[in-house]
Structures are given as structure tokens and as C-alpha cells.
Amino acid sequence: MLLRTEKQVDDFAVDDTGLGQSVSVIPCSSRSKMPKATIVVPAFCVESTLAETLEALLAQTFTDFEIVIVDDGSRDRTVEIARSFCSDPRIRLVSQPNRGLAGARNTGIAVAQGEYIGFCDADDIWEAGKLAAHVAHLDQNPFVGLSFSGSALIDDAGNMTGQAQRPRLRNIKASHIFKRNPVGNGSAAVMRREALNSIGYRRASEINRTWYFDETFRQSEDIECWLRLALTTDWEIEGVSGLLTRYRINSGGLSAGTDRQLAAWERMVEKLTPLEPAFFAKLTPLARAYQLRYLGRRAISEFEADRAVDLVRRSIASSARPFLEEPVKSTTTLAAAYVLALFGGRVLRVARFAVSRSAEKFRKI
Amino acid sequence: MNRPHIVHLIDDVTAGGVMRVLQHLTSSPELARTARHSVRQVKKGALSLGRVDADIIVSHLSISWRSLPGLIGLRAMHPHLSLVHVEHSYTQAFSSLNVKNKTRFYTLLSGAYALFDRVVAVSHTQGRWLKDRNLVDEFAVRVIPSSVDLSAFLALPPASGRVRVLGAIGRLDHQKGFDTLIKAFVTCGGTDLRLKIFGDGPERDNLRAMAAGDTRIQFMGYSMDPVAAMASVDAIVMPSRWEAYGLVALEARAAGRPVLVANVDGLNDHIANGAIGVNGESVTLWARAIAALTGGQGRRQIAQPAQDCRENSFHDAWAELISELQVPLAKAS
Numbered sequence: 198m199l200l201r202t203e204k205q206v207d208d209f210a211v212d213d214t215g216l217g218q219s220v221s222v223i224p225c226s227s228r229s230k231m232p233k234a235t236i237v238v239p240a241f242c243v244e245s246t247l248a249e250t251l252e253a254l255l256a257q258t259f260t261d262f263e264i265v266i267v268d269d270g271s272r273d274r275t276v277e278i279a280r281s282f283c284s285d286p287r288i289r290l291v292s293q294p295n296r297g298l299a300g301a302r303n304t305g306i307a308v309a310q311g312e313y314i315g316f317c318d319a320d321d322i323w324e325a326g327k328l329a330a331h332v333a334h335l336d337q338n339p340f341v342g343l344s345f346s347g348s349a350l351i352d353d354a355g356n357m358t359g360q361a362q363r364p365r366l367r368n369i370k371a372s373h374i375f376k377r378n379p380v381g382n383g384s385a386a387v388m389r390r391e392a393l394n395s396i397g398y399r400r401a402s403e404i405n406r407t408w409y410f411d412e413t414f415r416q417s418e419d420i421e422c423w424l425r426l427a428l429t430t431d432w433e434i435e436g437v438s439g440l441l442t443r444y445r446i447n448s449g450g451l452s453a454g455t456d457r458q459l460a461a462w463e464r465m466v467e468k469l470t471p472l473e474p475a476f477f478a479k480l481t482p483l484a485r486a487y488q489l490r491y492l493g494r495r496a497i498s499e500f501e502a503d504r505a506v507d508l509v510r511r512s513i514a515s516s517a518r519p520f521l522e523e524p525v526k527s528t529t530t531l532a533a534a535y536v537l538a539l540f541g542g543r544v545l546r547v548a549r550f551a552v553s554r555s556a557e558k559f560r561k562i
Numbered sequence: 563m564n565r566p567h568i569v570h571l572i573d574d575v576t577a578g579g580v581m582r583v584l585q586h587l588t589s590s591p592e593l594a595r596t597a598r599h600s601v602r603q604v605k606k607g608a609l610s611l612g613r614v615d616a617d618i619i620v621s622h623l624s625i626s627w628r629s630l631p632g633l634i635g636l637r638a639m640h641p642h643l644s645l646v647h648v649e650h651s652y653t654q655a656f657s658s659l660n661v662k663n664k665t666r667f668y669t670l671l672s673g674a675y676a677l678f679d680r681v682v683a684v685s686h687t688q689g690r691w692l693k694d695r696n697l698v699d700e701f702a703v704r705v706i707p708s709s710v711d712l713s714a715f716l717a718l719p720p721a722s723g724r725v726r727v728l729g730a731i732g733r734l735d736h737q738k739g740f741d742t743l744i745k746a747f748v749t750c751g752g753t754d755l756r757l758k759i760f761g762d763g764p765e766r767d768n769l770r771a772m773a774a775g776d777t778r779i780q781f782m783g784y785s786m787d788p789v790a791a792m793a794s795v796d797a798i799v800m801p802s803r804w805e806a807y808g809l810v811a812l813e814a815r816a817a818g819r820p821v822l823v824a825n826v827d828g829l830n831d832h833i834a835n836g837a838i839g840v841n842g843e844s845v846t847l848w849a850r851a852i853a854a855l856t857g858g859q860g861r862r863q864i865a866q867p868a869q870d871c872r873e874n875s876f877h878d879a880w881a882e883l884i885s886e887l888q889v890p891l892a893k894a895s
Contacts, residue, residue, distance in 0.1 A: 340695070370662065391694075395654075398825065398841040401854065425843070429826070431657045431664060431695070471742040472803065472843045473659050 232287070234262040234313040234328060234387070237305030239298050240279065241269040243319035246445070247278050249355065253322045255285060259329035264288045265305045266319075270295030275319075298383065299410035299418040306393055306409050315387035320445045322351070323384070327441035331387035334437050342392025342432025343423065345385040346441035353448055360498075362444065366436030371427035371476065374420065375484045379436060382444045383419045392432040396425055411468075416454075416461035421468070428472050448499060455492050455504065462488055486516035490530055497533050500542035505534040566617035566888055567598045571636075573606040573623045578733065579708065579809045580622055580650045586710045592877045597884050604632075611636045614643075618887055621647040625674045637677040644887035647678040650708075653827040654691045655804035672697045680883065684708045684807040685828030704883055707831060708807045709876035712816040714789040716871065720818025721796040725856045727756045729795030729819075731788065731810045732802075734763035739801035739824065739842075741765070744772045744779060746801075746848035753778070755856055758795055760785045792817045797855055801840070801848055805829050811837055816871035822851050835870055 236254055240247055247266075254264055264287055266279045279290045293304055298318070306314055313335055317323055331344040338344075350360040364379030373379055380386050397407040410418045426432060462485075470477040489512035496505035509531055512519070520527045537545045570584055588599040597618075604611050607628035619640060623629060625647075637645060652671065661667045675681050681698045682705070683689030689705035692698045728747070732738045740759060747757045755778055759769070762784040773779040785791040788810075792798075798814035800823045807828035814821045815836060823829040824842030833839040840851045 400841070401850070427658070429655060429658055429843070431654050431661075433664070468844050468846075471739070471745070471845055474741065475736075 231310045231312075232261050232263040233311055234259070234315060234332060235305070235309035235311030236262055236264045236315045236317055236323075236328070237302055237309060238264060238266045238317050238319050239269055239301030239305065240266055240271060240275050240319040241295065241298075241301070242271045242273045242275060244271075244274040244278055246320040246355075247275055248282075250317060250319050250322060251279075251282050251288070253325070254317060255282075255287070256325050257323065257328045258325050259332050262287060262328060263310060265308055266290045267301040267305045268292040269297070269301040296412055297415050297418075299408075299414055299422075300412040302383075302410050303406070303408055303412065306397075307407065309390075312390055313387050314390060314393060317384045317442075318382075320447075321382070321384035322355075322443035322445075324439075324441045324443070326439075328387070330437045330439065330441060334435070335387065335389055338433070338435065340431075340433050341389070341435045342395075342430065343380070343386050343388045343426060343434045345380045345387070345434070345436050346439055347436070348381055348385055348442040348444040349440040351443045351445050353445070355443075355445070357443070358446065358498075361440050363440070364436060366438060369427075369434045369436075371424065372480055374424050374427045374434065375476075375480055376487050378420045378423065380419065380423050380434070382442065384442045384444060386423075389432070392426065392430065395430045395432065396422070414461055414465065416458050417465045420462075421465040424465070424469060425472075428469065428476075446495075446498075455496070455508070458492065459488070483516040483518050486512045486519050488512075489515060490519060490527065493534060494530055497530070497537055497545070500537060500545070502534075502538040502541070506538045509534040565596065565598050566884060567600070567615075568618045568620060568884065569614050569616035570599065570601045570620045571604050571611065571614070571623055572601060573604050573608075573629070575603055579807070582710045582809065583650075583708045584622060586876075587880070590711070590877060592874060593880060596881045608632050609635070613639055616643065618644045618646060618884060621645065621678070622650060623647075624651055625649075625671060627670060630670065630674055633674055633677050644680070645678045646680045646682060646883070646887070647675065648682040648684065648706075649688065649692070650684060650806055653688050653804050653806050654695075655826040656806075659803060668695065668697060675702075678702070679887065680704055682706050682883070685831045686834075687828050687830045688806055691827075704879070706876060706879040706883070707812075707828075707870070708809055709812065710809060712813065712871050715792060715813045715816035718789065718793050718817045721820075723796075725796040725820065726754055727758060727795045727797075728852065728856070729758050729760065729791065729798050730800070731760045731785070731791055731798065732800075734759070734761050734765045734769055736765060737803055737805075739803050740769055741772060742801045742845055742848055743799055744769060744776075745845045746852060747779065748773070748776045749845070749849045750852050750856070752856060756780065757799075758782050758791075760791045788813065792819065795819065797821065799848075799852070800824065800829060801842065802826060802829060803842070808832060812871065820855060822848075822855060 238250065268276050268279060268290060270293065276292065282288050283290060291304055291308055302316060313332060315328065334344045335341055347364060348362045350358045352358050362381040364381055365373060369379055393409050397409050399407055410422050414421055427434060466477060466481055489508050493505050493508035493512055496508055533545060536548060572584060575581060584601055587593060588601055593599060609631050611632050657664060657667060675698045680702050681692065683692055683703060685707055686705050689703055692703055693700050730740055730743055734740060757779045760782045770781060792813060797820045798810060800808055800811055802824055805827050811821045811823055811829060811832040821832065821837040822840055823832050823837045825833060825839040826842050841847050
């Protein structure tokens with residue numbers, strides 16, 4: 198196995214990956230063996246959450262890993278906090294001018310030394326057994342290129358909201374990724390390096406830097422990457438059971454974000470359509486309906502009545518098929534949007550409380 | 563020692579790359595020195611391929627569940643002969659886009675390949691995929707990039723001056739991605755640019771409809787003379803969705819024409835030898851690549867006709883494979 202000293206790591210970062218002079222890699226202390234896994238933590242102005250994220254990563258039960266923190270041009274205390282963790286030999290810090298989430302992940306992949314590469318955004322939390330589960334999964338399934346898990350949702354304060362992403366885990370085809378994105382969020386996946394290599398590409402404008410995530414996207418960069426993996430390679434995408442990520446839903450700012458999010462999603466469709474026009478012609482209205490329903494549910498949970506009704510209506514206009522494929526979720530979304538619009542947030546909150554209580558009772562029986 | 567007799571089996575004789583490679587194999591004087599090559603056509607999916615009188619049988623057949631019984635019969639009827647399969651069709655990008663149930667498909671492939679003593683990949687990229695996916699035992703894979711007689715292409719005067727006439731050569735089929743090409747081309751300015759599309763196939767009417775209104779795009783129909791087609795263009799574009807090797811890229815490089823290829827499958831082999839890779843999925847990127855090529859930047863990027871166009875590596879590799887398979891036979895007799 199190739200051993201790389203820290204000096205060589207520095208050379209690697211500058212020469213092979215072409216990260217350029219503007220990127221500084223701070224090897225926090227020396228380390229002689231290549232780790233099995235790398236966890237890439239893109240960090241942009243995350244002073245309030247970074248420490249908690251890193252502590253959760255350092256507490257992983259599987260210990261043969263390194264953490265690459267990519268400071269994406271933060272202007273707050275992010276770097277200072279990251280440095281304070283650097284006494285741990287497993288942590289490295291890379292700083293670069295702001296490129297966005299995709300660009301930070303690409304830089305992290307370029308300097309990663311692990312055979313498996315996981316991603317954890319600096320405001321999300323990995324459960325202690327998460328890395329162990331994915332390492333075992335990837336070790337045992339040589340054709341799985343991306344291993345993911347479900348996620349529990351947390352609020353700004355880090356409290357569980359009670360909601361979760363419990364996606365389909367097996368027999369995942371490109372159509373599933375497009376419609377429901379089972380990977381779910383950017384802190385759920387651990388990928389095999391070879392799988393990343395098979396989707397990496399270079400652009401004429403930046404010949405020395407490999408893009409795995411498309412840096413022209415500021416949203417939908419995750420699903421663009423997973424869908425490209427599914428459509429252009431034969432690596433399998435598979436999940437392990439359990440809610441192994443705590444995924445933070447930031448409140449507020451959604452209303453402005455919805456349109457941009459939709460626009461990014463539509464651009465992703467436009468970008469990938471030439472790959473397989475028939476696939477997109479058949480599935481886009483349905484996938485768009487799911488996307489709109491998802492945004493509608495986000496609007497409902499923020500009690501934005503008008504926006505929720507508008508999104509849910511547009512979802513149905515795009516395709517009513519989600520009512521056939523997922524009748525319960527589609528119906529409750531529609532109902533909740535109208536309850537919110539007719540009776541306001543208080544009633545919806547009471548209704549939701551009553552439903553969850555009765556569900557709890559039902560579970561006890 | 564007598565020259566061994568090699569029988570090549572084929573089930574699809576429609577004009578195309580496979581037929582041309584086969585033609586090259588059987589008509590090359592260099593190859594004839596070491597072995598006698600002949601071709602036998604069999605019925606697609608036939609339950610029995612019959613007894614073949616040969617020293618080595620080379621299958622160029624397409625593998626499917628329907629053709630599997632025939633292949634098993636072939637092995638059973640020739641237990642002592644060396645059997646070789648040349649994989650002209652299947653690739654990573656093919657299976658990514660076309661195969662719904664991958665486990666079942668890979669079971670078929672590894673089962674079928676196991677019937678053969680050697681499996682020939684037609685590009686390095688395809689060979690790596692066959693090994694990485696465990697579809698063929700590592701020791702049984704040989705990589706022999708396809709080839710045809712390139713002398714007429716090498717003799718063409720290289721295109722000079724600015725790139726103005728783009729050529730797309732191939733079956734008008736979904737696989738070739740000419741839809742992406744047309745969409746990209748119509749967004750490119752330049753009234754003196756031309757796009758000549760050579761070939762025919764199921765997508766003809768769709769493609770014509772997409773190109774309607776842009777008189778710079780010409781449909782030339784199927785060309786019997788690939789050298790003349792190449793001579794009439796300044797550069798070649800290949801936006802294929804999958805491609806086991808891509809002979810047209812080899813011919814273009816031999817003719818000193820710049821080639822734009824999608825970075826999929828076997829086309830990656832050509833990028834390593836001087837073709838210009840385009841990240842295959844986006845109309846915008848293709849438009850940009852065409853603009854760069856026709857804007858004059860392309861001229862500087864052409865490699866000399868790459869070394870692999872002049873070498874006899876194709877012949878040498880086949881001769882080596884044949885002699886390697888002859889050894890156990892000699893011992894047995």
C-alpha cells in the first residue's frame with residue numbers, strides 16, 4: 198500500500214488535483230497510514246453547529262477514518278473552531294475561496310485518502326454507528342458504489358422534530374432516484390472512491406480540477422450527482438436500515454428558496470435529459486409532482502398556507518400519479534395544506550398533535 | 563506446423579463496425595500468414611449452431627437469454643476446442659442506460675462468458691469494466707482494440723485551415739446521440755458551418771424534424787465509401803450514449819481529422835490517443851466544444867495521426883492470442 202507523508206499530501210493537493218495556490222491544506226499532525234474512510238465536511242459559516250458535527254464524527258464506533266473539513270471561505274469563527282479540533286491526528290483542514298457546497302465537496306474528494314468517502318454537512322449529525330454500517334455494507338457488496346441510510350429530521354436547536362426520511366433501500370433504479378431521491382440529503386451517503394472516479398470529469402475552463410459534483414449548481418447538486426451516477430455508470434445505489442443521520446431543517450427563508458430550488462431542479466432535468474430523452478420524457482411530470490409535493494410539505498411545516506396550497510396544487514397539476522403510488526402521504530399533504538389555509542396554523546398544530554398521540558396509542562396497543 | 567483454421571461466427575450481417583472488423587480479420591495478408599480465417603453466418607438465437615470444423619472458434623455473436631442455449635450447445639459439441647468470444651456490444655454505459663434488472667443481466671453475461679476460453683474486449687475501457695464487474699475471470703480477458711484497414715484513411719490529405727464542415731457517421735439510432743449533436747449544432751452561430759450526417763436508421767425522421775429549419779445540416783444517407791465520407795469533412799463528432807470502441811474515431815484520427823467524442827466507454831480509449839473528450843450529457847457542453855473547435859482552437863489540438871493508427875498491434879494481438887490457444891492443442895495431439 199502506498200504510504201504518504203504529510204509533505205506528499207501537500208504536494209498531492211497542489212499538483213495532482215490542481216487545487217491551485219488559493220487552497221491551503223493544513224495537515225493538523227502527522228499520520229502514516231492511509232485511512233479506510235474519509236469523511237468530507239463542507240463548512241461555510243457554521244460556527245454554531247460545526248463543533249457538534251465534529252464531535253459526533255469523532256465518536257464513530259468505526260475508527261479507521263480521517264475527517265477533511267473544507268472551509269469554503271467562511272467569514273465567521275468556522276476556521277477557528279475547526280483548528281481547535283486539529284490536535285486530533287484524524288482531522289485535516291482545507292481552506293478555499295467560496296465555491297459552494299459542490300465545490301467544497303469536490304475539494305474534499307481531491308484530498309481524501311480513504312477508499313470510502315462519506316459526506317457530512319457541518320450542520321448535520323452522524324449517529325455513532327453510521328460509518329461502521331456503511332463500511333460493512335460496502336465491504337460486503339463490491340458493486341455498491343453508494344451506500345446511504347435514512348435520516349431523522351432535527352430543528353435549528355438540534356431537537357428531533359419527530360419527522361424522518363425512511364426511503365426505499367434496495368433495488369433502486371434511476372427512476373427511483375429521479376422521483377423520490379432515496380439518498381435524501383447531502384449527509385446520508387458514503388461512496389466508494391472508484392464510483393466517484395467513474396463520474397468525475399474535467400472542464401476545459403479548469404483543466405486541472407476534477408468535478409464530481411457539478412459546481413454550477415447551488416441547489417439540487419446532490420440529486421444531480423446521484424442521478425448521473427445511476428444513469429451513466431452501473432454502480433449500485435443501496436441503503437442500510439436505520440435513521441443514521443440527523444438532518445437539520447432550517448426554518449425560515451423557505452419562501453424565497455422554493456423558486457430557486459425548483460429552478461435548480463428544472464435545470465438538472467434539462468442538463469441530464471440528453472442522456473436518455475425517453476426516460477425523462479416519461480418521468481419528468483411525475484418526478485416534478487413529487488418535488489412540488491416535497492416543497493409543499495416543507496411549506497406546511499412552516500405554516501405558510503398560501504404557498505403550501507399553491508405548491509400542492511401545482512404538484513397535482515403536474516401529475517396525479519403520486520396519489521396512486523403513495524396515497525396516504527399524498528392525501529395527508531393535500532388535506533394538511535387546506536386545513537392550514539382554512540383554519541390556520543393553530544388548528545393544524547392541534548390536529549397534528551392529536552394524530553401523533555393516537556398513532557402512539559395505536560402503536561402501544 | 564499447419565496453419566490453424568479459425569472460424570468466426572456471426573449472427574448480424576447488417577452493415578456496421580462488426581462486419582468491417584471481420585472483413586479486416588479475414589482479408590489481412592499479415593493475419594493469413596499465421597492462420598486461416600473464415601466466417602460462418604449463423605441464425606440469431608438458433609438453438610443449435612451445429613458442428614464447426616475448426617481449430618479455434620471465435621464468436622462475434624450477440625449474447626442474450628435467447629442465444630444462451632446455442633452457446634451452451636456450441637461448448638458442449640466442441641469440448642476440446644478453444645472458444646473465443648469478442649464482445650462488440652455490451653459496455654458499462656450500455657448497461658447503465660438500457661438494463662432494468664442488472665443482477666439478472668450480469669448473471670447472463672458471466673454465465674455466457676464462462677463458456678469461452680478467452681473473452682476479447684474491443685477497448686481498454688471495456689476490458690477494465692469486464693474485469694472490475696467480475697463478468698470474466700481476469701486471466702481470460704484480452705484487450706484487442708478493433709481495427710480496419712486504415713491505409714486509405716492515412717493516405718487522405720489531412721484537413722487544413724479552419725474547421726468548417728463537421729461530420730457525424732453512424733447508424734441513425736438512439737445510441738449514437740445525434741439528437742444531442744443537432745440540438746447543440748443549431749445553437750452554434752456561423753453561417754459557413756456545415757454538419758453532414760452519414761447513415762440511416764430508425765431515428766431518421768426524428769432527426770430530420772429536429773434539424774428542419776437549419777439548412778446547414780445535411781443528411782447524406784448511408785455512405786458505401788467511408789473514406790470518401792471522411793474526405794468530405796474537416797472534423798468528426800461522436801456524441802454516442804454508449805460505444806464499445808468507436809471505429810469512426812480511429813478512422814478520423816488516421817485521416818488527421820480532429821474528433822470530438824463523448825467520454826463514455828471505449829471512446830475514452832480515443833481520448834487517450836488524441837481525441838477531444840466532451841462530458842457526454844449536456845447540449846450546452848457540446849455546443850461549447852463545437853464552438854471551440856470551429857473557432858480555430860481545435861486545429862492546434864489535433865494530434866498527429868496517432869501511433870495506434872500505424873502500428874500493427876491489432877494483427878500482433880490476434881496472432882498472439884491464436885498462438886497462445888494453440889499450445890494446449892499441440893500438446894494434446
